[in-house]
Amino acid sequence: MSSLVISGDTSGAITLAAPAVSGTNTATLPAATGTVMVSGNMPAFSAYGSTVQTISTASYTKIILNNIEFDTSSAFDYTTNYRFNPKVAGYYQINGSVWWNTASGTTYCETILYKNGSIYKFSPGYITPNGYGGAGVSSVVYFNGSTDYVELYTIQSSGSSQTTSPNLYGVFMNGSLIRGA
Amino acid sequence: MTLYDKIKSIYPSLEDKDFINVITLQNDSDGKGDYIAKWEHPTLARPTTEQLA
Numbered sequence: 001m002s003s004l005v006i007s008g009d010t011s012g013a014i015t016l017a018a019p020a021v022s023g024t025n026t027a028t029l030p031a032a033t034g035t036v037m038v039s040g041n042m043p044a045f046s047a048y049g050s051t052v053q054t055i056s057t058a059s060y061t062k063i064i065l066n067n068i069e070f071d072t073s074s075a076f077d078y079t080t081n082y083r084f085n086p087k088v089a090g091y092y093q094i095n096g097s098v099w100w101n102t103a104s105g106t107t108y109c110e111t112i113l114y115k116n117g118s119i120y121k122f123s124p125g126y127i128t129p130n131g132y133g134g135a136g137v138s139s140v141v142y143f144n145g146s147t148d149y150v151e152l153y154t155i156q157s158s159g160s161s162q163t164t165s166p167n168l169y170g171v172f173m174n175g176s177l178i179r180g181a
Numbered sequence: 182m183t184l185y186d187k188i189k190s191i192y193p194s195l196e197d198k199d200f201i202n203v204i205t206l207q208n209d210s211d212g213k214g215d216y217i218a219k220w221e222h223p224t225l226a227r228p229t230t231e232q233l234a
Contacts, residue, residue, distance in 0.1 A: 056206070058200035058206055059184065060206065
């Protein structure tokens with residue numbers, strides 16, 4: 001038997017197929033209940049910004065991530081809300097970075113993951129007068145697969161407005177499912 | 182003048198730490214600009230729309 005086809009109760013079918021190569025391999029299903037994760041249902045995305053944003057001092061500001069490097073499940077809104085809203089429940093590794101233009105003085109800043117409109121995790125950093133600066137944030141985030149979403153925010157406390165330095169390498173958010181619900 | 186500047190002009194006694202601990206200004210990059218997302222200052226009242234105009 002090279003493959004096993006299991007038909008659905010009403011429609012559809014799933015096929016378990018053996019590779020067409022010599023040798024014997026064993027795939028053992030775990031003693032647990034849940035949805036088997038394969039590449040087709042494990043969302044991954046990478047979005048980045050290309051719009052220079054002027055950020056007021058002491059104001060939590062959403063980063064405009066208006067470009068997509070990849071988005072395997074079309075779960076990232078890069079035109080309106082700049083948020084990741086996956087439709088597969090589970091635990092995702094989410095990373096974000098904000099890169100700034102030079103400030104007139106060393107300035108505290110934060111890069112923040114907002115989940116469902118509230119601060120979830122942040123990481124501190126500094127903008128410097130001698131060059132660029134910024135901060136990166138990374139966290140595992142649970143998504144319910146329907147309404148949960150995450151956005152990237154930043155804040156700085158220079159006392160005046162500062163500008164971001166957006167590009168593919170410095171202003172981004174990306175992530176991937178690492179464990180099903 | 183930014184929202185931060187307006188609030189500071191109304192309440193000069195406010196310190197930067199207040200904008201972390203008890204006051205949250207936010208901008209959702211939706212074209213509507215900065216707004217007060219949280220005001221939990223124990224003694225100073227939230228500025229009115231007229232004061233911030």
